[in-house]
Amino acid sequence: MSKMKIAIAGANGRMGHMLIEAVLKADDAVLTGALDVPDSPNLGNDAGMFLGEKTGVTVESDISRALEGAEYLIDFTRPEGTLKHLDYCVKNNIKIIIGTTGFDEAGKKTIAKAAETISVVFAPNMSVGVNVTMKLLEIAAKNFAEGYDIEVIEAHHRHKVDAPSGTALKMGEVIANAIGRDLKECGVFSREGITGERDPSTIGFSTIRGGDIVGDHTVLFAGTGERIEITHKSASRATYAQGSLRACRFLADKKNGLFDMQDVLGLK
Numbered sequence: 001m002s003k004m005k006i007a008i009a010g011a012n013g014r015m016g017h018m019l020i021e022a023v024l025k026a027d028d029a030v031l032t033g034a035l036d037v038p039d040s041p042n043l044g045n046d047a048g049m050f051l052g053e054k055t056g057v058t059v060e061s062d063i064s065r066a067l068e069g070a071e072y073l074i075d076f077t078r079p080e081g082t083l084k085h086l087d088y089c090v091k092n093n094i095k096i097i098i099g100t101t102g103f104d105e106a107g108k109k110t111i112a113k114a115a116e117t118i119s120v121v122f123a124p125n126m127s128v129g130v131n132v133t134m135k136l137l138e139i140a141a142k143n144f145a146e147g148y149d150i151e152v153i154e155a156h157h158r159h160k161v162d163a164p165s166g167t168a169l170k171m172g173e174v175i176a177n178a179i180g181r182d183l184k185e186c187g188v189f190s191r192e193g194i195t196g197e198r199d200p201s202t203i204g205f206s207t208i209r210g211g212d213i214v215g216d217h218t219v220l221f222a223g224t225g226e227r228i229e230i231t232h233k234s235a236s237r238a239t240y241a242q243g244s245l246r247a248c249r250f251l252a253d254k255k256n257g258l259f260d261m262q263d264v265l266g267l268k
């Protein structure tokens, strides 16, 4: 069987490095390109330099060079970058795995539109653990819909630029959908000063940023006389990279369509 031809966007980023390493180690994949921004200090270097490896793939800022011969682009960058890359993928029939978070509604619509032409996996968290946790949350939410206050607490490293995390927002959405609420109406994203008593119909979000925390998410169901906490903690970004490779394999026979990691992992 032929190997999956994969290019990586954000090649010099935290996830870019994990993804390059994962592709180089995978038996069924080959690294065909590495893309980064024009002012990246890594441009012109071998994509495997950070590993002390020669891959023969150079980090490029020209998308047509970086994506030459690619069947898949894995993109963990920033919304504005991902949307530019997505446009190129649509025009050149390249499948895309989007891990970037922080999109606004217009950005999400653009991704859905692109998926009418090419196949797309778009998920705020590619780890198996988080996606199974989403299923646990669905069950928990249905049983704690009344009499329990629901709070989502997330913690990430000091470099993270969006808040709350894409995963925390997705957890909120999963819970809201399970109990017939609309997160746009019931989400509470900050509290300060005289806030008044807690409205039981709300879902609260708290964000912690510090050090090198890879990614922790807890959903707290706080009742009277008891509380339930469902927690997932990432100790390494390798799990997101492995999930992205699973997403590529899943897309192999898909001409178009919008999928998430629940589709990839068969959790729907």
Ligand SMILES: NC(=O)C1=CN([C@@H]2O[C@H](COP(=O)(O)OP(=O)(O)OC[C@H]3O[C@@H](n4cnc5c(N)ncnc54)[C@H](OP(=O)(O)O)[C@@H]3O)[C@@H](O)[C@H]2O)C=CC1
Binding pocket: 009, 010, 011, 012, 013, 014, 015, 016, 036, 037, 039, 040, 041, 076, 077, 078, 080, 081, 082, 098, 099, 100, 101, 102, 123, 124, 125, 126, 127, 166, 240
């Ligand atoms: N879905 C999932 O499982 C996961 C999602 N993420 C998400 O992935 C994204 C990247 O995270 P992380 O790797 O930690 O971030 P980094 O900042 O380490 O890496 C981002 C990369 O994208 C590049 N970049 C920055 N701006 C643009 C742009 N406008 N266009 C193209 N490329 C750009 C950066 O270049 P430079 O450094 O030169 O600015 C860098 O190479 C975030 O949105 C994060 O939330 C992260 C982990 C898991």
Ligand SMILES: O=C(O)C1=N[C@H](C(=O)O)C[C@H](O)C1
Binding pocket: 101, 124, 125, 156, 160, 164, 165, 166, 167, 168, 214, 215, 216
């Ligand atoms: O920026 C990160 O690091 C992460 N971002 C994703 C998110 O916003 O949910 C996934 C993971 O938590 C790590």
